[in-house]
Amino acid sequence: MPDAKAQVLAAILFLLIGIVGGCKATSMLLLPRIAALKTQLQAESERAKGMERSFQALSDAASEQDKALQDLQALQALREQQAKSAIAAAHAGAAKKQAAAAQIMLSKPAPGEDECAAASNAFDAELRLERGG
Secondary structure (H helix, E strand, O other), rough: HHHHHHHHHHHHHHHHHHHHHHHHHHHHHHHHHHHHHHHHHHHHHOOOOHHHHHHHHHHHHHHHHHHHHHHHHHHHHHHHHHHHHHHHHHHHHHHHHHHHHHHHOOOOOOOOOHHHHHHHHHHHHHHHHOOOO
């Protein structure tokens, strides 16, 4: 029986040596691959962080451009309203001046007075009134 125990112990020892040897061989094979994968993972992680920063910068720039565009649109609307008001005021002023000119054109000079000179004098008088003189 001692031979059977020795054989069992030898078999167990052989199995343990095989397991340890297999673990060592597997470690030697896989550890460099794991290290390479860790390095690649770190590089990809840094790349992803860089992309996130780039995206954030683009997002910030787009937000800034949107705000600038909204400001320009508001300014454009204000200027458009100011232009419409100025045009309306100009039309109103022009209508008054056209009515005054029509009034002058309809006036008849005194008998014996030159029509051209009378019209010129009437327009001169109207211009003096407009200019406050």
